[in-house]
Structures are given as C-alpha cells and as structure tokens.
Amino acid sequence: MPEVVVSIGPQHPALKEPVNFKIVADGEKIVRLELDLSYNHRGIEKAAEQRNFIRVLPLLERVCGICSHSHATVFSKGIEEIMGLEIPPRAQYIRTIIAELERMHSHLLWLGVAAHVIGFNTLFMWTWRDREAVQDTLEEMSGNRVHYGMNEIGGVRRDLTPAQVEAALERLPALEERIKKYVEMVNSEETMLIRFRDVGKMSREEALKYGAVGPTARASGVDYDVRRDDPYLAYAEVPWNVITDTHGDVYGRTRVRVGELWESTQIVRYCLENLPAGPIRVDAPKNAPKGEILSRYEAPRGELAHFIRTNGTDKVERVDIRTPTLANWTSVAVCLVNQNIADIPVIVAAIDPCLSCTSRMTVVNRVDKEGR
Amino acid sequence: MTDPVFILLYIFIFPGFFFLISYALFFAYLDRKIAARMQQRVGPPIYQPLADLIKMLGKEVINPNGVDWRVFDAIPLIALAAVMTAFLYVPVLGYSPLAFQGDLVVVLYLMALPTIALFVLGWLSRNIFSAIGGIRAVTQLFIYEVPFFLALLTPAIMAGSWSITEIVVWQQHNLWIIFFQPIGFIVALIGLQAKLERTPFDIPEAETEIVAGPWTELTGRRLALMDLATDVSLVVGSALVAALFLGGPMLPWVLAPFWLNGIAGFVLFLVKTLAVLLLLSSIKVATGRIRIDQLNDIGWKYIASAAVVQVGIVLVINYLWVVP
Amino acid sequence: MSVLREMLENLLSRPITILYPKEKVPIPESFRGRVAITDDKCIGCSKCSLVCPAQVITMIDGPREVEFKGKSFARKKRPQVKLYKCIRCGICERHCPTGAIYLKHELSSSGTDREVVIT
Ligand code: SF4
Ligand code: SF4
Numbered sequence: 148m149p150e151v152v153v154s155i156g157p158q159h160p161a162l163k164e165p166v167n168f169k170i171v172a173d174g175e176k177i178v179r180l181e182l183d184l185s186y187n188h189r190g191i192e193k194a195a196e197q198r199n200f201i202r203v204l205p206l207l208e209r210v211c212g213i214c215s216h217s218h219a220t221v222f223s224k225g226i227e228e229i230m231g232l233e234i235p236p237r238a239q240y241i242r243t244i245i246a247e248l249e250r251m252h253s254h255l256l257w258l259g260v261a262a263h264v265i266g267f268n269t270l271f272m273w274t275w276r277d278r279e280a281v282q283d284t285l286e287e288m289s290g291n292r293v294h295y296g297m298n299e300i301g302g303v304r305r306d307l308t309p310a311q312v313e314a315a316l317e318r319l320p321a322l323e324e325r326i327k328k329y330v331e332m333v334n335s336e337e338t339m340l341i342r343f344r345d346v347g348k349m350s351r352e353e354a355l356k357y358g359a360v361g362p363t364a365r366a367s368g369v370d371y372d373v374r375r376d377d378p379y380l381a382y383a384e385v386p387w388n389v390i391t392d393t394h395g396d397v398y399g400r401t402r403v404r405v406g407e408l409w410e411s412t413q414i415v416r417y418c419l420e421n422l423p424a425g426p427i428r429v430d431a432p433k434n435a436p437k438g439e440i441l442s443r444y445e446a447p448r449g450e451l452a453h454f455i456r457t458n459g460t461d462k463v464e465r466v467d468i469r470t471p472t473l474a475n476w477t478s479v480a481v482c483l484v485n486q487n488i489a490d491i492p493v494i495v496a497a498i499d500p501c502l503s504c505t506s507r508m509t510v511v512n513r514v515d516k517e518g519r
Numbered sequence: 520m521t522d523p524v525f526i527l528l529y530i531f532i533f534p535g536f537f538f539l540i541s542y543a544l545f546f547a548y549l550d551r552k553i554a555a556r557m558q559q560r561v562g563p564p565i566y567q568p569l570a571d572l573i574k575m576l577g578k579e580v581i582n583p584n585g586v587d588w589r590v591f592d593a594i595p596l597i598a599l600a601a602v603m604t605a606f607l608y609v610p611v612l613g614y615s616p617l618a619f620q621g622d623l624v625v626v627l628y629l630m631a632l633p634t635i636a637l638f639v640l641g642w643l644s645r646n647i648f649s650a651i652g653g654i655r656a657v658t659q660l661f662i663y664e665v666p667f668f669l670a671l672l673t674p675a676i677m678a679g680s681w682s683i684t685e686i687v688v689w690q691q692h693n694l695w696i697i698f699f700q701p702i703g704f705i706v707a708l709i710g711l712q713a714k715l716e717r718t719p720f721d722i723p724e725a726e727t728e729i730v731a732g733p734w735t736e737l738t739g740r741r742l743a744l745m746d747l748a749t750d751v752s753l754v755v756g757s758a759l760v761a762a763l764f765l766g767g768p769m770l771p772w773v774l775a776p777f778w779l780n781g782i783a784g785f786v787l788f789l790v791k792t793l794a795v796l797l798l799l800s801s802i803k804v805a806t807g808r809i810r811i812d813q814l815n816d817i818g819w820k821y822i823a824s825a826a827v828v829q830v831g832i833v834l835v836i837n838y839l840w841v842v843p
Numbered sequence: 844m845s846v847l848r849e850m851l852e853n854l855l856s857r858p859i860t861i862l863y864p865k866e867k868v869p870i871p872e873s874f875r876g877r878v879a880i881t882d883d884k885c886i887g888c889s890k891c892s893l894v895c896p897a898q899v900i901t902m903i904d905g906p907r908e909v910e911f912k913g914k915s916f917a918r919k920k921r922p923q924v925k926l927y928k929c930i931r932c933g934i935c936e937r938h939c940p941t942g943a944i945y946l947k948h949e950l951s952s953s954g955t956d957r958e959v960v961i962t
Contacts, residue, residue: 153647175812202896205932264727266718267807269846272558276859283871290875290946296932304937305873332845338719338807488651489810492727557850561860805846 150178155491157186164502168491175488180480184502192466199461200226200300200435208294210468211504213256216242216249217446218453219298222466224379225442225455226300229435236381236423238302243381244315244418245289245297247411251322252281253447254404254411257499258329261401264492265342270332277325284315302428312419319419323412330405333398343398347482347494350395359478360471361449362407363498365391366399373445385417397497434461446471448499470504526616534611534785536603543750544568546796550753553800568750575743583736585645594636595737595744601632602752609758610684610767611788612781618684623675626683627668630714630755633748634660637723641733652732655811656723659713662818663720667710669826670703673833674763683759687767695766699836703829704764706822708795711756712802713814715749719806722814754792757799761791868950875931876949878924885943886911887918891935899928900935911941927960 150173157165165186171179191210195203207222208215220242227234255278262270282292288311289295297303333339349359354367364371372389374382390406392399435457442453449471458464475498482494529535547568555562582588608615608622615622634656641653674696675681678689690696697704713720724732737745761767768784768791809817861868870876886909892900905921922944924935935944954960 151647153651198896201894201934201938205896205930205934209930262807265807266721266725266727268718269558269804269850270807272560273849276559287871287873290871290873290933291931294930294932296875296934299937304933311873328845328849336846338805338809341809341813342807487810487812489722489725489728553854556854556858559853559856559859561858561862801847801850804850 153488164500166500166502168495170483170488170491172488177483177486177488177491180483182476182480184476187502192468195466196463199433200431200463203463204298204300205294205296207466207468208296211470211501212293213253213501214249214446214448214451214504215294216245216297217444217451218468219296220246220380221442221444221446221451221453222455223298223300224444225440225453226435226457226463227431228442229438229440229455229457230300230432232301232429232431234302235426235429237306237425238427239381240418240422241297241303241307241427243385244307244415245285245295246380247414247418248281248285248288249295250447251408251411251415252278252285253499254408255281257404257447257496258333258401258408260499261343261397261493261496262339264496265339267338270336270339274329277322280318280322284318287311287314299428299431301431302426304428306427307422312422316416316419319412319416323409326405326408326412330409333401333405339401340398342490342493343401344394344396346397346490347479347486347497348396349478349482353481354395354478357477357481358474359449359498360474361445361447362400362403363449363475363478365389366403367395368393373443373450377443379444381418382414385414387414387417397493400497434459435463448472448501449474468504470501472498472501472504475500529616530607535607539603539606539751539754540747543747543754544572546754546757546792547750549793549796550800550803553797554804557801557804572743572747575746576740578739578742580739580741581736583644583646586643586736590643591640591736591741594640595741595748598633598636599744599748599751601629601636602748602755605629606751606755606758608683609755610687610762610769610784611758612768612784615684618682620685621681623671623681623683623686626755626759627671630752630759631660631664633752634714637733640737641723644733644736646736648729648731649733649735651729652723652725652735655729656716656733658811659716659720659722659814662814663710663713663822666706666818666822666826667714669823669830670700670706670710671759671763673700673703673826673829676830676833677837683762683767687762687769690766691769695764697764700764700829700833702825702832704760706826706829707760707764708798708802709822711760712799715753715756715799717799717803719802719809720814721808722811725808753796753799757792757795758788760795761788765791765794767791870948870950872948874948874950875933875946877926877931877947878929878935879945879947880922880924881943881945882907882921883909884941885909885918885921885939886916886941887920887922888940889920889922891922891939891944894934894938896932896934897928897930899925901925923961925961 150171153170153172155170156167167183169181170177195206198206204219208219210218255274259271259274285295286292288307289297297305349367351368354364354369368391370389370391375389387410390403390410392402437457437459439456442455444451451471452469454467455463456465479495479498486494531537548565552562605626607617608626638653638657641649674686677696677699678686680686716723724734768788770783889902892902900922902920903923906919909916909918933946936946
C-alpha cells in the first residue's frame with residue numbers, strides 16, 4: 148500500500164487543542180510524523196513584561212487552566228528568591244495543599260481523557276465525577292474552581308479557616324477510596340490493558356535522550372522529580388514517595404499517574420493535619436533587585452521552568468516559560484513511529500498535552516531540524 | 520391470514536413499519552438511558568431520539584465537493600429499507616405471516632447491507648477519515664460476519680428449518696435453544712454488538728481517531744435516516760437473537776382464545792428484546808474500544824473457533840438425539 | 844469485574860448530576876463572585892484601579908461624603924467596575940484599604956442591562 152498522509156488537527160475531536168500532525172502512514176502503521184505547533188500564540192510573555200508583580204500573577208495563572216497554580220507558584224517562588232524573602236511556613240503549606248489538590252484534579256482529568264480516547268466513556272464519567280470533590284475543595288479554599296488566585300509575592304492571599312480544613316479532611320476518605328479503586332481498575336481492567344500495554348514504548352535511554360519530563364519520564368524508569376531533587380514549598384518536610392515504573396508504555400504512564408494520585412492524597416492529608424500556625428504572608432518590596440533565576444517546579448505534567456530576569460524595577464525584564472508539554476513533544480514524535488494509526492490519540496494523550504500553554508515557543512521543525 | 524388488508528396492516532402499521540420506528544426510537548432512548556444511569560448520569564428524556572430525528576430531518580443537507588449527491592441520498596435509504604424489510608420476517612406476535620423457508624438467510628443478508636452501505640459511503644466521501652472508516656467497516660464485517668452467521672445458523676440446524684418462525688415453533692415444543700447453545704448465544708451477542716458498531720467494536724466510527732468514520736460527511740436527513748437505520752437494526756438484531764435463542768414471542772402452551780396468544784406473544788417479544796438490549800448496553804458501558812488488529816486476532820482465534828465448536832456440538836446433539 | 848459491580852450499583856442508585864436551573868449548586872462562603880462597591884466606605888484612593896490586572900476599574904465622578912477614621916471627607920471620585928471584563932481575581936479586594944470593594948457570593952452575573960454588568 149502506498150504511503151498516505153493523514154492530517155490530524157488543528158480541529159479534531161481527539162485533540163481539543165490546536166495542533167496539527169501530518170502522519171505519514173503505510174497501511175495502519177505510522178512511518179513518520181510531522182508536527183506543527185504554535186497555532187495559538189497568545190503573547191503572554193510579552194504581556195508579562197508590561198505588568199508589575201501584583202498584576203502579573205493572574206496573567207501567568209492563565210497560561211494554563213489546569214496547572215494555573217503551578218505557573219503562579221513557580222513565578223512567585225522565583226521572584227521571592229530574587230528578593231530574598233523568606234515565606235512563612237503556613238503559606239508554604241497552603242501552597243503545597245493547593246498544588247497537590249491541583250495535581251489530583253489534573254491526574255483524574257487525565258485518567259478520564261485517556262479512557263475517553265480508547266472509547267471507555269464509563270471511566271471518563273466516573274473520574275470526572277470524582278474530580279468534582281477535588282474541585283469543590285479547591286473552590287471552598289480559594290473561591291474558584293480553576294484559577295485559584297492563592298499566590299502573591301510574599302505568601303498566599305487567603306488563609307485556610309479551620310472549617311475549610313475540616314471540610315477538606317472530610318472529603319478525603321471517599322476520594323482515597325475511589326483512587327484505590329482506580330489503581331485496581333488500571334491494573335486489572337482488560338479493556339484498558341489491551342489498549343495501553345506495549346503502546347508507545349520508550350526506554351529509559353530514549354527518555355533521557357529526548358528530555359522527557361514528569362510522569363512520562365518516570366514511567367520509563369527515570370527517577371527524577373523536582374519535588375524531591377530540588378525541594379521547594381513544604382515537600383522536604385512531608386513524607387512521600389516518588390512513583391516510578393519500568394514499563395515505559397502508556398500503561399506505565401497510567402500507573403505512575405494513579406500512583407501519584409494516591410501520594411497526593413497523602414501529602415494533602417499530612418499538610419492539612421500538620422498545618423503550622425502563623426502569618427500567611429510577608430510584605431514584599433515593590434521592586435525586585437537586578438537578577439536572573441531559573442525557577443523549577445513539578446507541575447502535574449512534569450517539570451515546569453520559568454526563567455526570570457529582573458532589572459530593579461517592579462516589572463520583570465524577561466520571563467520565559469518552558470512548559471512540560473514542550474519537553475515531552477519530542478518523545479511523542481519518537482514513540483509514534485511504527486505504531487498503529489489507531490494508537491495516535493492514546494500516545495498523544497499519554498503525555499497529557501496542554502498545547503495552548505506550549506504555543507509561545509520558538510518551534511523547531513522536527514522533520515528537517517530547522518529553527519523557525 | 521392471506522387477507523391482503525391484513526397483510527398491508529401488518530407491514531405498515533403493526534407490527535410493521537410504524538410500530539418498528541417508534542419502538543426503534545424507544546430502544547435508542549432506553550439504550551442511552553441505561554448507559555447514562557450506569558455512569559451515574561441523568562440521561563436523555565424519553566422524546567430525545569424523536570426530537571433528534573425531527574431536528575436532523577429539518578437540517579440543511581451539505582454535499583461534499585465532487586460527490587455524487589444522488590448516491591449519497593440513496594445509500595441511507597437503502598440501509599434503512601433493508602433493515603426494515605428484515606424486520607417483517609422476525610416474529611413479533613407469535614409468528615410472522617410472511618415467513619417462508621430460508622427467511623433466516625434473507626434476514627441475515629439484509630442486516631449485512633447497512634455495513635456495506637457504510638463502506639460505499641466512506642469510499643465515496645472523498646474524505647480521508649471516511650475512507651479509513653469505510654475500510655475498517657468492511658474489515659470488521661469480514662471478521663464478525665462468519666462467527667455471527669455460524670452462531671445464528673446453529674439454531675436452524677438444530678430445529679431443522681431455515682425459517683425463523685419454525686425455529687420459534689420448535690422451541691415451543693422443546694426447550695429454549697440457549698440451553699443447548701450457550702456459546703452460540705454469547706457469540707451471537709458479540710457479533711450483534713460488532714454488527715451494530717457499538718463499543719468495543721465501534722472501530723469504524725472511532726470518534727477520537729477518525730472523527731466519525733463513514734458518517735463524517737453525512738448531514739441533515741441523510742444522517743437522520745442512517746441513524747434511524749442503526750436504531751432499527753438494534754431492534755431487529757435483538758428480536759432476532761430473542762427469537763432464535765430465547766424462544767421468541769411464544770408461550771410453551773397455547774391459550775384458549777386465539778387473540779390472547781397474540782397479546783402474550785407481543786408481551787414476550789417486548790420483555791425478551793429488552794433483556795437483550797440490557798445485555799448489549801452493559802457490554803457497551805463496560806468496555807472500551809479495541810483496535811482493528813486486536814479484533815482480528817480475537818475474532819478469528821476465539822470467537823470464530825467458539826462458533827465452530829458450537830456447530831460441532833449441535834451436530835453431535837442432533838446425531839445422538841433425533842429431534843422429533 | 845469491579846466495573847460491572849459499580850455499573851449495577853449506579854444503575855440502582857440515583858444520578859448525581861445537578862440539573863442546574865432547577866437545582867442550585869451550593870456556593871461556598873469563600874466564593875469569588877461579582878464585584879460590589881460600598882460607596883460610603885470608599886475613600887476614592889483609586890488603589891483598586893491601579894492593581895486590577897484586567898484594568899477594568901476606572902474612577903468616575905461620584906461626589907459624596909465619606910466617614911474615614913472618625914472624620915468626614917468630601918470625595919469626588921468613585922470606582923466603576925466593568926464586570927463583563929472582570930476576571931474575579933479578587934486583587935482589588937485584597938488591596939483596598941477600607942474594604943469598600945469586595946467580591947459577593949453570587950454566581951450568576953450575566954445580563955442584558957447596563958446595571959447588571961457595570962457597577
Ligand atoms: S476582581 Fe480582579 S479583575 Fe475584577 S475588578 Fe477586582 S481586580 Fe479587577
Ligand atoms: S474601592 Fe477601595 S481601593 Fe478602590 S478607590 Fe475605593 S477605597 Fe480605594
């Protein structure tokens with residue numbers, strides 16, 4: 148059979164975000180992949196340079212709907228480091244709680260999407276139903292379901308009242324129960340195993356070579372997690388484990404994510420139970436001294452990095468955002484070769500892509516290796 | 520029985536086309552409702568399938584560039600006509616007045632037509648997703664059709680007749696065929712699920728992979744008719760399985776006034792088809808989609824061999840116990 | 844198998860969907876809803892209009908008397924919020940010295956009247 152070019156996206160039901168793949172297929176096997184990103188350049192980095200530190204945080208939160216807290220935290224973390232501020236422990240804990248709740252809702256969402264991609268809509272409905280509990284907790288704590296707005300330079304904006312802590316702890320057992328069930332389902336449900344096993348395999352060497360991050364890398368046995376290797380917030384004080392897996396396929400990535408779900412519930416529980424008393428923020432100066440910093444953070448999708456350069460004013464001179472999805476794209480392009488056409492959505496969904504967050508980068512055309 | 524008015528009534532009103540379409544819409548509603556409730560959703564209201572149908576009938580029809588619109592118009596009609604005709608031979612009120620020797624084969628043939636229609640549709644659409652979907656539809660047809668046919672022909676072998684009505688009558692005197700052929704029943708259910716392109720066999724219209732497969736370019740009344748054809752084949756398929764394996768719409772004894780038999784048969788028909796629907800919906804909810812190459816493996820390795828084993832068992836039973 | 848069991852359990856239990864216009868979603872105490880201004884608390888310092896990330900607060904004419912720290916002041920300007928552009932971030936509330944501008948616990952904030960979308 149001659150090679151056919153299947154063009155997927157930018158409008159396609161499997162990928163709700165703008166990206167275009169040109170897949171060169173031989174029958175049902177994929178030979179090559181041409182990737183076209185950056186349909187949705189939003190100019191956020193430039194806009195961030197125009198705003199002072201108070202007004203820039205809500206903007207950075209809106210880089211991504213799902214990891215909104217990650218972007219705000221990694222930026223405030225960087226600025227605080229430049230300013231030399233010491234954040235009160237209560238603020239650290241509150242940030243950690245929100246971060247882990249965010250990871251939970253992101254991973255539950257991902258599990259649902261992965262199930263939907265293989266047509267297993269029941270699991271999709273169930274995970275999204277259980278995600279509501281996480282969202283309700285977040286809404287109670289921060290006042291919003293998506294953009295929490297908890298951060299400000301120097302601490303957090305809102306305190307957790309005892310009633311909120313109580314309510315969150317009350318919701319946790321049911322959630323833990325459900326997550327245990329999902330762990331069991333992922334490992335035993337034949338209809339998922341058959342589609343996830345041995346699909347999109349990536350060895351440890353490949354993962355390191357192509358710079359995969361987050362659950363994608365950890366599923367290939369790369370034991371790397373910013374939360375442990377470069378601890379920030381309260382992670383150094385909380386007992387938790389880095390989940391890794393040796394399968395290296397979509398099944399492994401699913402296992403890593405459900406494992407992280409469980410770890411997140413434990414972190415949230417620990418933080419809620421051991422919430423230190425004290426102030427929730429320190430007063431931040433208006434201007435930041437001249438400096439450069441690369442702030443790293445383990446977002447739900449992997450390592451997120453903000454490069455920040457300040458010049459002594461109340462604005463950043465440059466902020467460069469490297470989202471985890473960008474780091475993972477190369478690995479997708481590698482994984483897809485020699486796979487079945489029917490597996491494209493599965494493999495793409497397995498890195499939990501967040502495309503519009505990525506669409507601000509200099510895109511390297513991976514086929515002819517030319518910068519654009 | 521041979522009164523032409525009666526036959527016309529049978530074909531057009533009850534239990535023919537009018538009843539069939541209302542029942543098909545009700546079936547579609549129930550299918551969605553059961554699936555929704557299993558997923559803890561609310562599900563659609565009862566008039567939803569009808570509302571969808573009317574809405575789509577009124578929508579604009581878009582002709583893809585360079586496509587012969589006459590063929591495009593005809594294909595959904597052919598598919599719908601085929602499955603509606605098939606229904607006439609499936610007993611509803613005890614037995615079908617149009618029954619003849621070999622109507623089982625005709626029904627199976629007519630039920631295969633929508634798949635072929637989908638393939639032609641996909642092939643004509645000049646759309647890469649439709650083309651892939653069409654090819655997948657035919658590939659799938661080759662995989663499930665053999666075990667499905669074998670599974671549905673074993674009751675015929677057992678009853679010694681090629682007429683659905685006579686198979687039902689045979690079951691009236693003996694046991695339901697499901698007790699002799701549980702494997703055949705399961706194979707038939709799986710085959711039916713695959714024929715109707717429902718999860719886990721919705722490979723030709725895999726939404727996340729190829730948009731809607733052959734359906735991609737269907738719009739307006741074409742989509743409405745094709746949808747209706749699918750709903751109707753769901754009814755026909757369930758009725759067929761109910762008739763061949765579950766004893767069909769007949770009580771094991773004959774009731775005193777003649778018309779009472781008809782009513783009892785109708786109630787049995789409803790109960791049995793709904794039971795089959797419940798099974799089909801549960802399969803749909805409990806599974807995800809498999810890949811075409813995996814279906815190929817599973818289909819030929821397990822399902823086809825199971826069907827062949829079933830045929831062998833039936834032949835042995837028939838040999839040992841000469842059916843009265 | 845656990846899927847099958849759960850399916851059956853769900854089939855026999857009630858759906859958990861909230862049918863929105865008929866049933867209301869419970870809104871938590873801390874919800875960030877539409878912005879409201881208490882006019883006789885606002886000292887017209889225009890701080891809110893400076894920190895608003897969406898830049899939807901403008902100072903308009905609104906002459907009035909304000910009590911502040913026990914004294915009475917005559918102020919000329921008051922803030923006006925274009926709610927249709929507001930992102931409900933709550934930064935204005937956080938930076939207002941008197942607590943005059945605040946976010947209500949009100950979910951629905953769409954409408955066709957000018958009064959609904961501009962405070
Ligand atoms: S909530 Fe935020 S966007 Fe809305 S008026 Fe206040 S500061 Fe501006
Ligand atoms: S609302 Fe508050 S911040 Fe805004 S002008 Fe009035 S007093 Fe100042």
